[in-house]
Amino acid sequence: MNSGSRAKLNTKNNIIPDLMAGTIFKSERYRQKVESVSADILRNVSLNRGFLLWMGFLTAVLLACLYAYTIQLREGLGVTGLRDITSWGVYIANFVFFVATSLVGMLISCVLGLSGAKWVKPIARIAEIIAVAFAAVAGLVIISDMGRPDRLPYVFLFGRFQSPILWDVTVVTTYFFVSLLLWFLPMIPDLAIAKDRLPGRPAFLVRAYEILSVKWVDHEKQFEILHKAMRILLILIIPLAFAIHTVTSWLFAVTPRPGWDSTIFGPYFISGAFVSGTAAVVIAMYFFRVSYKLEKYITDFHFDRIGRVLILVSVLYFYFNLNEFLVPGYKLKTSDAIHLRELFAGHHAFLFWGVQLLGLVIPAILLLFRKIRKPLPMLVISVVVLAAAWLKRYIIVVPPQAHPYLPAQNYPVEWIVYKPTLIEIAVSVAAIVLVLMIITILSKLFPVLPIQEIAEEEALAKNESV
Amino acid sequence: MSEKKKKPAEEKNLDEILDTSRRDFLKKVGLVGSAALTGAAALYSGYRFEKEKHSGATIKVLTEDNRLVEIPVEQVKDYKPGLKVYQTRGREGIEGKRWVMVIDLSKCRNARKCVEACQDAHHLRPYEYHINTLVMQESKNTPRYFMPKPCQHCDNPPCVSVCPVDATFKRQDGIVLIDNERCIGCRFCMSACPYSARMFHWQEPLAVEGDKERVYDIELNVPHKKGTISKCLFSADRLREGIMPYCVSACPNGVFYFGDENEDAVTNGTTKETVRLSELLEQNGAYRLLPELGTKPRVYYLPPKNRIFEFREPGETEYKEQHNT
Incomplete structure (x- = not known):
């Protein structure tokens, strides 16, 4: 490779690090690298026994949970713990959690990718898979909360623009499709590489690869188009991702309820979303590293880096928590005081402090130590953080409803104190199972790491060392 | 029922003769039928007339253009909006x-x-x-x-x-x-x-x-x-x-x-x-x-001022109350 083409390549590289000019692809080193990398990554692309067993298990759980949903469809939302005083519960908390977690696609691929952080390359696709799965199911979760799911088309037929629900439907759908594109487009070169390297796989899969690789031949012009498309999408998805979670926070913030009536709910939700999303990516990284034997590509270095990201977003989220609770806590306006007393020292105190300490403060402190930023400790921390992130959504959604401005009287006790029922939990589990199914399919039937980009990186690294 | 035109005589052939006899038959049936119908209708209208004459009750109603008119009760229909x-x-x-x-x-x-x-x-x-x-x-x-x-x-x-x-x-x-x-x-x-x-x-x-x-x-x-x-x-x-x-x-x-x-x-x-x-x-x-x-x-x-009665605890309502103030 001559110096001229290297220079050209580097300038392109500076504009957008994710995609390269076509020159490198003619080199022998690159071809060797493609062979070795694709062998490692495509080894996992198969409908093997493990996959079928796992999917079979998920399907069984899903069916059991869907049975619970049919009961809800038949009997009405009365089978849940929801009543007139607390009319939004686990379903809405689940919805907020899903939208939040899907935001990580934007954080990893766009914010970090566009700013030139090269280490995100191998995990960008994992982040997009998580984004696609959670965004897709978020839409379904909201349907499970509807009293009349049969009237879903009314939202499009009679939609009123001033309702945040309409904004939410619009942006979540758009975000899902853009995330799907962000997952698919950079994978096209990989599909072209993979379609000839999948012996013994089912014919339909190979055929799907052929169709989806849209006649990719590593031509310079093709890279140019892909490069442009990706650049547009990567920039587009930033305001879009901010929109989905800001609008989700507005479902609460536009109401005059103490506890929801907050001006910082948008950024508070966004920063919280980064925490739960990053934790989800760490868990996925660990799982793929171990289960797909990808230690060579998802290294300790990557865990170290994403650990730092988790510290950063946790600090950011802590800052918004401080504002959200300390400022009204300082003033203690009557209505806020009732709500805050419940959180700080009342019925929800155990949950509140547990979530804040175990899910935010302690993980951030622990991760400051380099020794903790290793795969296994990171996995443990991330599982706790993710579970706490779910419970945090519950704290945001449920307690503020228990104390309306006017006292809740003359109701049966169970109408005032919300307790999720088994059916409600089963339907929520169904959503989580669906997410796992989507992640499994996307990561098992398609290359989970970017073959072409990794091969290119390795080939370049060798070039530089020469 | 019997409105078919008769065809000119010179065009008659066997088919037509058969056809005509069928048509004649139908015509006769039709005549009898219409006679019966007319009779029944006459009887029914007579019955209606007699019935209305006997009831004779009227009711005053306000029309859409604000006129007060008197109409027989039978003309008032029960209006059920859809x-x-x-x-x-x-x-x-x-x-x-x-x-x-x-x-x-x-x-x-x-x-x-x-x-x-x-x-x-x-x-x-x-x-x-x-x-x-x-x-x-x-x-x-x-x-x-x-x-x-x-x-x-x-x-x-x-x-x-x-x-x-x-x-x-x-x-x-x-x-x-x-x-x-x-x-x-x-x-x-x-x-x-x-x-x-x-x-x-x-x-x-x-x-x-x-x-x-x-x-x-x-x-x-x-x-x-x-x-x-x-x-x-x-x-x-x-x-x-x-x-x-x-x-x-x-x-x-x-x-x-x-x-x-x-x-x-x-x-x-x-x-x-x-x-x-x-x-x-x-x-x-x-x-x-x-x-x-x-x-x-x-x-x-x-405001609840100058109440002339004492505040009494609410009676045993069916449901336990919860105050949150």
């Missing part, structure tokens, strides 16, 4: 009116007749409220009092703003209604309402079997539907007929005044005394609930 009529007029509201309610807290003794009448009219269970009576206490040293709480029919209703499908809406006469033919059951309006004025059909509504054949009247919100919202309607169906709302006329203690803001007059549901709205509000120091939220309610409260 869903479309209910929906159109229900969404438009009553022109020229601005309904307003005044609740005099100094008179409320927690009889809960308003609640019962409302639940009765709207086919609700004892714990499903369009109107509820609450025990209120502003602070430790102030007296406790009872407060009926219907929907406040805000002029700046948070529930209407957030509804994604225009199921809940504000009418020209000030009433906020809910269309359960449209409601998708997202319960965003419940979350947005600071007065907790709304209820949801978590299960099959109470009178679902009995109301099956009824046409849905948006102004009564009956029949109810599972998975949709319901709420106080200011008895829009009664207002259309010029009658006071169910709760207002059921109160034994003279708590409720109801009327038209445009006329500046409200009438007490118990005493039927009509007073000037502006004077009533001014002389009694009226207030509205949570005015700081900017919802601009159409329900006014007169």
Whole structure:
């Protein structure tokens, strides 16, 4: 490779690090690298026994949970713990959690990718898979909360623009499709590489690869188009991702309820979303590293880096928590005081402090130590953080409803104190199972790491060392 | 029946002869048939004429162009508006009116007749409220009092703003209604309402079997539907007929005044005394609930002052109460 083409390549590289000019692809080193990398990554692309067993298990759980949903469809939302005083519960908390977690696609691929952080390359696709799965199911979760799911088309037929629900439907759908594109487009070169390297796989899969690789031949012009498309999408998805979670926070913030009536709910939700999303990516990284034997590509270095990201977003989220609770806590306006007393020292105190300490403060402190930023400790921390992130959504959604401005009287006790029922939990589990199914399919039937980009990186690294 | 033209004689052949005889037969049958029909019709009209002559009762009605005419009773038909009529007029509201309610807290003794009448009219269970009576206490040293709480029919209703499908809406006469033919059951309006004025059909509504054949009247919100919202309607169906709302006329203690803001007059549901709205509000120091939220309610409260009865603990209501102040 001559110096001229290297220079050209580097300038392109500076504009957008994710995609390269076509020159490198003619080199022998690159071809060797493609062979070795694709062998490692495509080894996992198969409908093997493990996959079928796992999917079979998920399907069984899903069916059991869907049975619970049919009961809800038949009997009405009365089978849940929801009543007139607390009319939004686990379903809405689940919805907020899903939208939040899907935001990580934007954080990893766009914010970090566009700013030139090269280490995100191998995990960008994992982040997009998580984004696609959670965004897709978020839409379904909201349907499970509807009293009349049969009237879903009314939202499009009679939609009123001033309702945040309409904004939410619009942006979540758009975000899902853009995330799907962000997952698919950079994978096209990989599909072209993979379609000839999948012996013994089912014919339909190979055929799907052929169709989806849209006649990719590593031509310079093709890279140019892909490069442009990706650049547009990567920039587009930033305001879009901010929109989905800001609008989700507005479902609460536009109401005059103490506890929801907050001006910082948008950024508070966004920063919280980064925490739960990053934790989800760490868990996925660990799982793929171990289960797909990808230690060579998802290294300790990557865990170290994403650990730092988790510290950063946790600090950011802590800052918004401080504002959200300390400022009204300082003033203690009557209505806020009732709500805050419940959180700080009342019925929800155990949950509140547990979530804040175990899910935010302690993980951030622990991760400051380099020794903790290793795969296994990171996995443990991330599982706790993710579970706490779910419970945090519950704290945001449920307690503020228990104390309306006017006292809740003359109701049966169970109408005032919300307790999720088994059916409600089963339907929520169904959503989580669906997410796992989507992640499994996307990561098992398609290359989970970017073959072409990794091969290119390795080939370049060798070039530089020469 | 026998209108077929006869064909010219020279064209006759065997087929035609057969055809003609068939046609003749049909013609005869037809003749007999029409004769029978005419006879029956004549008999029936005679019967009708006789019947009408005997009844002879007339009724005075007001026509659309405001003329008073007298017509036989038989001509009055029972008018049952269809869903479309209910929906159109229900969404438009009553022109020229601005309904307003005044609740005099100094008179409320927690009889809960308003609640019962409302639940009765709207086919609700004892714990499903369009109107509820609450025990209120502003602070430790102030007296406790009872407060009926219907929907406040805000002029700046948070529930209407957030509804994604225009199921809940504000009418020209000030009433906020809910269309359960449209409601998708997202319960965003419940979350947005600071007065907790709304209820949801978590299960099959109470009178679902009995109301099956009824046409849905948006102004009564009956029949109810599972998975949709319901709420106080200011008895829009009664207002259309010029009658006071169910709760207002059921109160034994003279708590409720109801009327038209445009006329500046409200009438007490118990005493039927009509007073000037502006004077009533001014002389009694009226207030509205949570005015700081900017919802601009159409329900006014007169403070619980000079009560001539002792505050009694609410009787053993069916459901345990929970206070959160």
